[in-house]
Each structure stands twice: as structure tokens, then as C-alpha cells.
Amino acid sequence: MTNQTLAQYANLGVYSAMVVFTLAMIAFAFDLAGAAPRVPASAPEPRMEPALAGAAPPDTADDALVPDGEPDLPRPRSRKAAGIAMMLTRLGGGLLIAAAAMRGLSAHRPPLGNMFEFALVGCMFVVVVFVAISLRRDVRWLGLFVIGPVLLTLGLAITVFYTDASELLPSLRSVWLVIHVTVATFAVALFTIAFSVTILHLVKMWLEAQAASDPRAMSHLRTAVNTALPPARSLDRTAYGIHAVAFPLWTFTLIAGAIWAEQAWGHYWNWDPKEVWTFVIWVIYAAYLHARATTGWSPRAANYLALAGYGAILVNYMVVNVYFVGQHSYSGM
Amino acid sequence: MTQSKMDTRPDESEVTQPTLGPVGMLRWAWRQLTSMRTALFLLLLLAIGAVPGSIWPQRNIDAGRVADYLVRHGGTGPWLDRLGFFDVYSSPWFAAIYLLLFVSLVGCVVPRSKIHWAAMRAQPPRAPLHLERLPESGQIVVDGSPEDVLRAAREVLEGRQPGGRRHFLTRRMAGRSTLVRRWRVRSEELSLSAETGYLRETGNLTFHMALIVVIVAVAVGHLFGWRGDRILVTGKSFSNTISAYDTFDPGPWVDTEALSPFKVAVDRLDVTFEEHSIGAQQGAPRDFTAYTRTQASPNAPQIHQILKVNGPLSFGGTSVFLLGNGYAPVITVRDSAGQVLMHEATPFLPQDANYRSVGAVKVPAASPEQLGFFGFFLPSEYLDQVAGPSSFFPDLKNPALALGVYEGELFPQGRPQSVYTLSTEKMTQLKNARGEPLRLLLKPGQTMTLPGGRGTITFDSVQRWAGLSIRYDPGKLVALLGAIAALGGLIASLMIRRRRVFVRVQPKGRRTLVSIGGLAKGEDPGLAEAIEDLLGAIALRCSTTGTSTSSYIGTSTLDTSTNGSGTKP
Numbered sequence: 001m002t003n004q005t006l007a008q009y010a011n012l013g014v015y016s017a018m019v020v021f022t023l024a025m026i027a028f029a030f031d032l033a034g035a036a037p038r039v040p041a042s043a044p045e046p047r048m049e050p051a052l053a054g055a056a057p058p059d060t061a062d063d064a065l066v067p068d069g070e071p072d073l074p075r076p077r078s079r080k081a082a083g084i085a086m087m088l089t090r091l092g093g094g095l096l097i098a099a100a101a102m103r104g105l106s107a108h109r110p111p112l113g114n115m116f117e118f119a120l121v122g123c124m125f126v127v128v129v130f131v132a133i134s135l136r137r138d139v140r141w142l143g144l145f146v147i148g149p150v151l152l153t154l155g156l157a158i159t160v161f162y163t164d165a166s167e168l169l170p171s172l173r174s175v176w177l178v179i180h181v182t183v184a185t186f187a188v189a190l191f192t193i194a195f196s197v198t199i200l201h202l203v204k205m206w207l208e209a210q211a212a213s214d215p216r217a218m219s220h221l222r223t224a225v226n227t228a229l230p231p232a233r234s235l236d237r238t239a240y241g242i243h244a245v246a247f248p249l250w251t252f253t254l255i256a257g258a259i260w261a262e263q264a265w266g267h268y269w270n271w272d273p274k275e276v277w278t279f280v281i282w283v284i285y286a287a288y289l290h291a292r293a294t295t296g297w298s299p300r301a302a303n304y305l306a307l308a309g310y311g312a313i314l315v316n317y318m319v320v321n322v323y324f325v326g327q328h329s330y331s332g333m
Numbered sequence: 334m335t336q337s338k339m340d341t342r343p344d345e346s347e348v349t350q351p352t353l354g355p356v357g358m359l360r361w362a363w364r365q366l367t368s369m370r371t372a373l374f375l376l377l378l379l380a381i382g383a384v385p386g387s388i389w390p391q392r393n394i395d396a397g398r399v400a401d402y403l404v405r406h407g408g409t410g411p412w413l414d415r416l417g418f419f420d421v422y423s424s425p426w427f428a429a430i431y432l433l434l435f436v437s438l439v440g441c442v443v444p445r446s447k448i449h450w451a452a453m454r455a456q457p458p459r460a461p462l463h464l465e466r467l468p469e470s471g472q473i474v475v476d477g478s479p480e481d482v483l484r485a486a487r488e489v490l491e492g493r494q495p496g497g498r499r500h501f502l503t504r505r506m507a508g509r510s511t512l513v514r515r516w517r518v519r520s521e522e523l524s525l526s527a528e529t530g531y532l533r534e535t536g537n538l539t540f541h542m543a544l545i546v547v548i549v550a551v552a553v554g555h556l557f558g559w560r561g562d563r564i565l566v567t568g569k570s571f572s573n574t575i576s577a578y579d580t581f582d583p584g585p586w587v588d589t590e591a592l593s594p595f596k597v598a599v600d601r602l603d604v605t606f607e608e609h610s611i612g613a614q615q616g617a618p619r620d621f622t623a624y625t626r627t628q629a630s631p632n633a634p635q636i637h638q639i640l641k642v643n644g645p646l647s648f649g650g651t652s653v654f655l656l657g658n659g660y661a662p663v664i665t666v667r668d669s670a671g672q673v674l675m676h677e678a679t680p681f682l683p684q685d686a687n688y689r690s691v692g693a694v695k696v697p698a699a700s701p702e703q704l705g706f707f708g709f710f711l712p713s714e715y716l717d718q719v720a721g722p723s724s725f726f727p728d729l730k731n732p733a734l735a736l737g738v739y740e741g742e743l744f745p746q747g748r749p750q751s752v753y754t755l756s757t758e759k760m761t762q763l764k765n766a767r768g769e770p771l772r773l774l775l776k777p778g779q780t781m782t783l784p785g786g787r788g789t790i791t792f793d794s795v796q797r798w799a800g801l802s803i804r805y806d807p808g809k810l811v812a813l814l815g816a817i818a819a820l821g822g823l824i825a826s827l828m829i830r831r832r833r834v835f836v837r838v839q840p841k842g843r844r845t846l847v848s849i850g851g852l853a854k855g856e857d858p859g860l861a862e863a864i865e866d867l868l869g870a871i872a873l874r875c876s877t878t879g880t881s882t883s884s885y886i887g888t889s890t891l892d893t894s895t896n897g898s899g900t901k902p
Contacts, residue, residue: 166607166614170621170642237858244827251823255816264643266560266654266804268812269551270394271422273387283380287373289827293855294369305377312380324387325398 006106007165013099014120014158020092021151027085028144033221034077035228082140086131089147093127100124107165112181113172115321119157121182123150125189141228145196176260184253188313190246191285194239195310198303201235205300208232236299240292243306247285254282273324277316284309366433367440375434382430386421389413393420435548442541449534457517460524460835464850467835469864472848475875479838482845483525485874486836489867490516490527516834525836533854536825543822546815554808559583566661566678566798570598570626573651573803592805595648596628599640602797604658606727616687616727623655623799640799650805657800659683659690662710662734662777663793666696669786674698680798681710682753687724688712693755694736694790695743703743704787706773707755708736712795722774734775734792738763738783763787830857834867847871 100121104111111117130146133139168177207226210218218226229235257278262268269275288309291302353361365371390398399419403410417424464470475482492515516527561578563571571577573596575589583589605620623640629648640646646653661678668674674696681692694706713726714733722735741760750756763771763784773781775792782789831854839846849867853860 164614166617167619170618173620174643176643237856240856241858248820248824248827251820255813255820258816259813262809263645264654266645266652266656266802267806268809271386271391272394276383276387280380280383283376283383287376287380290369290373290376294373296370297373320387325390325395 003106004165006102010099010103010106010165011158013095013102014154017092017095017099018151018154018158020088020095021147021154024085024088024092025144025147025151027081027088028140028147031079031082031085031140032144032228033224034079034081035224079140082143085143085147086134086140089127089134089143090131092147093124093131096120096124096127103165107167109168110178110182112177112185113166113168114163115161115317116157116163118181118185118317119153119161122185122189122192123153123157125186126150126192129189129193141230142193142196142200145200146193149192149196171264174260174264176256176263180253180256180260183249183256187246187249187253188317190242190249191310191313194242194246194306197235197239197242198306198310200229201232201239201303202300204229204232204235236303239303239306243285243288247282247289250278250282250285254278273320274316277312277320281309281312281316284312363440367437369441372434372437372441375430375437379430379434382427383421385418389418389421391419391421393423431548435545438541438545442538442545445534446538446542449531449538452534453531456519457526457528457833459519459521460526460837461850464835464837464848467850467852469852469860470848470850471864471868472846473868473872474841474844474846475872476844477875479523479840479845482838482847482871482875483520483523483836486525486838486847486867486871487518487520489870489874490518490525490834523838526833527835528831528833530829530831530854533826533829533831536822536827536829539822540819540826541822543815543819547812547819550808550812550815552808554584554806554812556584556586558804558806558808559587559589560802560804562656563801563803564657564659564680564798565597565599565801566680567599567602567796568678570596571801572596573648578803593649593651594630595651596631597646597653597801598626599799599801600624600626602658602799604728604797618727621655621658650807652804654802654804655799656802657683659688659798659800660710660712660729660732661796661798662692662732663796664694664706664734665791665793666694666699666704666788667791668699668788674704674788676793678796678798680753683727685724686727688727689722689724692753695752695755697743699788702740704783705739705741705743705755705757705760706736706790707739707757708734708773710734710795729795732777732795734773736773736775736790738771738773740787830859831855832857832860832863834864836867845875 100111100117103117103120107113111121126146127150130139130142204226207218207222207229208231210222211226215223230238257275258268261270261272261275284305288302288305291297291305292299390402392399402419403414406413413419417426421427461467465472477485516529517531519526559582561575561581563578565571573592573594575581575592581589601624603620603622603624604618607614607617607619621642625638625640625646626635627638627646627648628635638646640653640655642655645655659681660683661680663678664675665673666675675694675698677694679692679694681690683690688711690710690712691708692710696704696706709722711722711724711731711733712728713724713730714735715723715725715731717723722733739755739757739760739762741757743756743760744750745756745759748756765771765784771784773790775781775790777792777794780789780791832851833853834849834851837848839848847868849864851860851864
């Protein structure tokens, strides 16, 4: 028996989170637009981005080792908008956690039973991971590109994917639901952030090339984005780092799924469409990691593989669940 | 894998190659196959090759849907079939991809293991002369003689305190706690080389070797494993012999005479469906539980066990899964004299979510001609204007049998046939008085008389059946262990950094100039910081022995794409 009142509150939480994220997105966009230097093109050197280069703020013992700040750097701009955006992001993340919890409580089970719930929990993980990273590094430049996809997904979830809270099919009643689906959703959340960073890397490479050839011809927006984003190399490293964490998690998802399939269906691998696509995603990201380790491949080519991998994730979630006939037909739609 | 940063072999593309003999050609082909580029290409091909199997129905999963597809696509269907699109994962081209990948994997892992084995036992290479040419480098001038400074550097790398005590897990380095890295250090007169992160390559090789183990385990499962399916009506039992199965699918090397001799009886099957929800969830299955009695061997004691959807029964390596359920109406057919010709619970196969089930009742004992009944069992019967007798709910709310009656030869030429359908080629359908096909609609307990003194049919009651799937896969445990080892190796190979650090000392008056250079395999954003830490720690250690402070010259990063944040020395 499900508690529909609680499910209603969960939906209310999702709607509120969407409102908060919309405001956060506007604030992030405002912050990015304000990144262009006041005096255009007088200082082509990008402002210092200490966070992503991997250095923690220097403490006292290190002070002797750190060279004095370069005197020709422009005065750091005010980033009040970004601060507000980060606050709103945390608030929205809190609302999503509450929504997921209420959704789970309403059906007395983990909220991992249908596409609406995967989307909800996936968005929650994306925001939580983003906020967690933001505690250690300055990732305010990334906010717009993380909250944007989250907002889009939540919108789809509450309209297209929405399913009433209810109990699970017998084959889904297993401790492996929590293990397999939680890790899968978390890995997808990381892949999503990595996808955003990879796209930004490609954009930044393009902008850097433009800035190097003819900085005066660049529009204000391009200059702003170019200034706001960390150097392309650093973006590339960040994207690789997130992928390197997400890939073992995806491997675990694959293994846990096989164990569960063995228990529920009698065979650990049966080439079910969902299994096939999980495997395809795994293979594409494996190819990405191999391409990174091969000197013959440029990082740009490898990054296209990462984008293809994310494309496969989207297919796995939105096409396979809904259109392909298989044993993973639990979309509830 | 064959061309990465630390690989010191010459770049083959620049070598003008002599004409190759047959052996040379083979070697060339082997090199090509085991090259990283080919492995990458094969990986992508594997990903693309797997996709059609998710788009088109597959015979090994649902042969019925394949047949249906072939009927509906008369033009393209046979061509797709010829190309193996309905048996993708057993098609020659898919096998070609994974076999090539397998060979490539072996060809890559074996030589790399040899190299790594040697590297693990070797000393780090000597420090190069110009450390500032390395990807990361830094310099500092400290107090003390070159020997003392070198000793300090060694102590820092080995994680020792000045007293020689070794920290176990963490050490404070320049005011910061870092995980101890175990450096292998080589000392020369005025230089020092250190290397760490050998486990990265160990993990990488473990990952690839474990994948080989998984693939072999899957192959073992295919060769020695089997699966059988059996529909078991409640109250009945079955023994694990090949004749007891409705379908049996053994691997090529299975000894079908030596199946483990267990026995399973299903006493009761409880099913629950969603009653309260509305919309798509209405009637969705909620719980299936079978209460069984099992015997591991004919002489073993009987055990009562519960079999559920996520909880299989296990007999040694053989597992019994509950994969389906349905209804078996108990039907009695008598002749005109009241003699029982057939009395049996006959399983009907569900066709939709509301368990509209089809089945056949065969009465070979009937005379003068054999009788056959074919039609539907409906757990919650209602009459649909278009589809005829249908079911509105999967549970027994209004059970009914809707049957047509046939007369003639049940088993023409003794050919085997499905128990769920009637082969009507040698049979004629009985008609009612108006000349329409005779249709019987029976509720439990009802008896109907067949026209022309053919006797009666009685629908006594309804029983449930459990769809059991019995599987034996001797490779699955090995596959699991291989997969876990692969995951462990993967994590090690992605998280551990392989680094080399070189230290050179040079007397500078009464003080010493320390140069440090470092390089890493693959991505290593923390290398610059590590060099900086090392410089700081050496400075700290030397200034505690001396009196004056050390002077910092700086670190530099060889990076052409961005402006380094440090100043070049």
C-alpha cells in the first residue's frame, strides 16, 4: 500500500527544486557573462585559476615556497552572483534529497523502481557531487553546465517519465536493487558532470585558438566565457579524472547487475537489450581510457569517444527502457 | 599499450623496413593485431556489433518474436536472418570480433607482463643530466654538504624521520599530511633516482588478465553448462533427469546422463497482484512464492524450502529458479457411458498481463474418433466485443474456460507436437445445431454434454503451475571472481600514479643546489605538487640541521599550452 500524500509532497519537492535551480542557473549565467575583463583585450592573459590546477590553498608552511602573486593581474572581480547561485544550488540539492526520501517512504522502498525515480535520484547525485566538489575546488564556472542538464532532466522526469508511486515487481525486490541501481545512477551522475566538462573543454580549445589568433575579433560573450573557464588543459584533466572515477563504478554496475540477473533470471548474462547497452557503454568508455593512454591519439579524439559514451548512456536510459522489449521493462510508462 | 610515455623502444614508423619474408609477414600481422590501435578499433567494433542484438529480436531470447518479425517483414527479414541479425551473439562476425579482441588481449598482456616483471626487479634508471628538461622540475639552495642533502632527500623519499624511524601510513611533509608512497631509490654519487607506483602496471595487467579469465569462464559455462525448463503443476514433483524437462538445452560437452539427481515438488504457489493502484500498475505482479519439498538425492531427507523470484533453490552447482506461473484447469472428460477418459490438470500458457491463457486438452482415448479441445483459460472472464473472451485481472476473480472442440486424429504420423496447441490438420471442428463452430464456456464445477453422444466435459477446479528454470553453469563462480579481480586491478591502475623523481646535488660555495625533476606515466596532475612538496621537505630538513634559511628558486612545469604558474629558474 502506498502513501499518496507523501508522494504528492515528493512531487512538490521536485517542483520547488526546479524553481530554485532555475534561479541558480540565471545567477550562474549572470556570473559567467560578467567574467570578461573590464578593459577588453588589454590583458589577454587569463586570470589565475588556482583551484583547478590541483593546488589547495597554501598554508603557512608553504608560504615561503609560493612566489608572490603576479603584480599585473587584474583585480579579482566581484562574484556575488556566483555565490548566490552556489547557495541556491545547495538549497535545490537539499530539496531533491527530501523529495527522493519522501518518494521512497511513500512506497516503503528505495526510490529506484522506475524512470521517474532514476531521474530524480540521478539529478540528486549530480547536485550532491557538484556541491561536494565545490567544497574543495572553485567550480563556479561549471555551475551553469551542471544545473542546466539537471533542470532539463527534472522537467522530463516530472512530465514525460512520471509514474505514480507503487510497489515493485517481484523480480525487482532484492537487496541488489539498492546496490546495482544506486551505483549505476551514481556513475551516470558522474558521467553527466564529466560530459559537461568535456564539452566545455572542446569549447575552450576553440575559444583559446580564437583568442590566440585574433583576440580583438572575439565577441564580448566569447571573451567572457573564455575568461571564465579554466585553461583547456586543466578542463581536460578534470574530465579525465571524473571519467576515471566513473568507469570503475560502471564496471561495478555491470558486475552487480550480472550477479542480480543470475539470482532473478537464472543467468548472469543473457544479452538483454539493457545488458547490451550497459556493455556498449562500458566498451566505449574503455576505448576512451585506452585512447587516453595511447600517444597516437590526441586528447580531442579521445574526448569525442567520451561524448559517444554519454550518447550511449542517453540511449540506454531513454530509448532502451521505453522502446526495446526486454527483461528490464520497468519504465512504468 | 605498446606506445606509451615510458616506452623507450624506437618509433617504428620512422624505420625504413626491409622486405618481409613469410615469417616477417606473420610477425608484422601479429604486431598489427596486438597494437593498441587495433585493440581500440576492435573495442569500438564490438560496441557497434553488439547493438543490433538489442534492436532486433533474438532467437536465444524469444524465438517467437523472431518468427513474427520474419512474417511481418517478408522483404528484409530473410536478408537480416542471413546476416545473423537474429542470432547476433552467436553469429560468425560477432565471434570474429571478440576472438580477435581476445587474441589481441593475450598478445598485449603477455609481453607486457614480461617487461613489468623485469621492471619490478630493476633499479630505477640513472638521473639524467638536465633535470629541468623533465615535465616537472624545481631547484632550491640549502645549507649542508651535498652528501648530507642527498641523504636528507633519501630519507624524505623513504618516509623516515631524521632519527631513522619510519612512518607507517602518513607523514607530515611541508606541513601537509600525505599518504606515504613507497619509493624505490637508487643512489649515485651526486644524484638519486626514485620510482614509485609499480602497482599501477600490476593493476593494469591484473585487469586485462582477469578479463581473459572471465572470457574463459564464460566459454566453460557454454560448453559444460545446461538449462532446462519445466512447468510444474502444484501438487506434482519432478526429478532432475533429461526426460522430465519440457525443454532442455545442453552445452556441447554436457553428459546428460550424469545430472545431479535432485527432486522438487511444489505444494503450493502464492501469487499477489496489485489490486489498489489504478492505471498501468493495476494488476502488476507483486509477489510469487512457491512452497516446495526438495530432496538433494533419492535417499536424502525431504526439506521444505521456499522458492521465490529472487531466491532460487540450489543443489550443488545446479539452481532452480521460479521464472513464471500460470493456471492449470483440472478437466475431466467422460464418454457417453460415464467412463472417465481423461482427468488431468492441464497447464495453459498466459498470453498477456491479465493471464488470458491458451492451452489444449487432448483425449486420445476417445472413440470412435479422438477428441481435442483448444482455447482459452480466463482467470477473470469478460466478453470483449472485438477480442472475444478476455480477462480483466490476472488473479482468479471470475475463472472460465472457453474452448472449441475438434475431432479426428490427434497425432498425425506420430509427429511430436507442443502440448499447448492442437494440430488440427487431420481434425474437424464440431459445429452446433446452427452450423456455427461449437464453443464451450465453462465455469468451475460445470459439466457440458458434447453433441452426438460424444460424452461430457467437466471443469473441476483450477490449480496453479510454477514455471521452473533449472540451470547449471560451472563457470559462473570463476567468472565472478575474475570480474572482481578485474575491478580491483582497474581501480589500482586508474588511481595509482607511476612517478619517477630524480634528485641532483651540486656544491654552491658552502651551500648546496638541489635540483629535482619528475616525470609520470599518463595523466598526473599531482606531480608538480609532489615535486614542490619534496623540495619543501628537503629544505625543512636541511634548515633544521643548519642555521640559516634556505633560498627558494622555484619550480617549473614544462607546458607549452598554458602559462605555467611558477617562474622559470
